Amino acid sequence: MKAMTLQPPIGLDRLMLQDRADPGVPGAGEIRVALHGSSLNFHDLGVATGRTPTADGRIPLADGAGVVEAVGSGVAEFAVGDQVVSCFFPDWQDGAPTVGDFARTPGDGIDGFAQDYVVLPATAFTHAPRDYDAVEAATITTAGLTAWRALIVDGKLKAGDTVLLLGTGGVSIWALQLATLMGATVAITSSSGEKLERARGMGADFTLNYRDQPGWGRAVRDWTGGRGVDHVVEVGGPGTLAQSIEAVRVGGHISLIGVLTGGAGEVPTAALMGRQARLQGLIVGSRREQQDMVRALDASGIRPVIDRRFALDQLADAFRYEMSGGHFGKIGIEW
Numbered sequence: 068m069k070a071m072t073l074q075p076p077i078g079l080d081r082l083m084l085q086d087r088a089d090p091g092v093p094g095a096g097e098i099r100v101a102l103h104g105s106s107l108n109f110h111d112l113g114v115a116t117g118r119t120p121t122a123d124g125r126i127p128l129a130d131g132a133g134v135v136e137a138v139g140s141g142v143a144e145f146a147v148g149d150q151v152v153s154c155f156f157p158d159w160q161d162g163a164p165t166v167g168d169f170a171r172t173p174g175d176g177i178d179g180f181a182q183d184y185v186v187l188p189a190t191a192f193t194h195a196p197r198d199y200d201a202v203e204a205a206t207i208t209t210a211g212l213t214a215w216r217a218l219i220v221d222g223k224l225k226a227g228d229t230v231l232l233l234g235t236g237g238v239s240i241w242a243l244q245l246a247t248l249m250g251a252t253v254a255i256t257s258s259s260g261e262k263l264e265r266a267r268g269m270g271a272d273f274t275l276n277y278r279d280q281p282g283w284g285r286a287v288r289d290w291t292g293g294r295g296v297d298h299v300v301e302v303g304g305p306g307t308l309a310q311s312i313e314a315v316r317v318g319g320h321i322s323l324i325g326v327l328t329g330g331a332g333e334v335p336t337a338a339l340m341g342r343q344a345r346l347q348g349l350i351v352g353s354r355r356e357q358q359d360m361v362r363a364l365d366a367s368g369i370r371p372v373i374d375r376r377f378a379l380d381q382l383a384d385a386f387r388y389e390m391s392g393g394h395f396g397k398i399g400i401e402w
């Protein structure tokens with residue numbers, strides 16, 4: 068079978084399609100999945116470019132979706148032919164977070180899904196949302212579930228809430244779809260007027276260009292009549308957090324998710340204290356939360372926004388496209 072691998076010295080030019088041994092038949096508690104789709108995340112880009120160290124020969128990509136080809140003994144949840152999607156944390160099944168690193172995350176600490184077949188514990192997958200193709204399903208593993216957890220699980224978002232989203236990448240566009248589905252009102256930023264127009268077409272109420280308006284926190288606050296937003300999905304990190312604190316309401320909630328502007332920096336602690344806001348770090352979510360999200364998607368009929376699709380052997384080009392920042396929503400990989 069074919070697998071895309073990262074050869075040393077790791078970089079996009081060292082992504083190579085190789086023959087690997089077929090994983091064989093599933094043992095007790097395992098399923099064999101024929102993979103057909105994945106999607107790119109900022110995290111995968113870090114691994115593929117060598118920014119995030121990984122093992123030589125690693126098979127990249129955290130997201131994976133496909134069809135169950137065989138089930139091992141004792142597996143009752145899945146049957147041959149089921150469409151399934153992978154879990155970002157294969158060992159975090161339910162309850163409070165139990166993992167604080169990427170040691171067991173596919174495509175980072177262990178091999179990922181840029182390959183034809185895997186045999187893994189059934190508990191490393193959930194059913195895919197109904198009628199989603201493999202690329203669409205794969206977008207929930209990382210970006211979709213992160214947006215779901217930030218807004219629904221940790222944020223306890225309700226109809227009428229106001230939400231601030233930063234940029235128009237995979238997490239933010241999933242968050243836009245979930246927030247509008249739940250009856251919230253959304254402000255979103257972007258570096259592109261064209262992308263802001265597109266976000267308005269998807270239901271965003273207030274849009275602004277973060278390059279043209281560096282003081283966007285105050286502008287978002289003004290949009291709420293001075294009250295501030297209930298939730299911020301903070302994908303920027305140190306370069307955006309001060310503006311997010313400016314934008315949040317007293318007693319509001321900031322989900323600290325991203326590192327787009329770096330991994331460390333100054334936090335205006337007094338301003339955060341004054342807001343009495345909850346600043347919560349999070350990494351994706353549990354398998355139970357993914358099952359809850361799939362149920363919600365089955366009931367809602369919304370589908371993820373796939374900006375472009377690339378073949379598996381064009382993976383390096385797909386990452387280069389992600390680096391260019393041209394995308395809106397998710398970049399899909401299919402095979």
Ligand SMILES: NC(=O)c1ccc[n+]([C@@H]2O[C@H](COP(=O)([O-])OP(=O)(O)OC[C@H]3O[C@@H](n4cnc5c(N)ncnc54)[C@H](OP(=O)(O)O)[C@@H]3O)[C@@H](O)[C@H]2O)c1
Pocket residue numbers: 107108109110209210213233234235236237238239256257258259262277302303306307323324325326327328349350351389392393394396
């Ligand atoms: N903690 C977690 O569980 C978790 C899960 C998923 C992702 N993340 C993190 O969340 C971030 C986004 O991930 P992603 O996969 O959605 O990335 P992505 O799809 O590659 O999105 C990148 C987009 O972010 C926007 N952006 C870049 N710099 C920005 C800035 N200074 N201010 C506002 N927006 C900016 C740009 O949007 P425009 O083109 O519209 O300007 C860009 O297209 C990354 O840092 C990633 O590591 C964390």
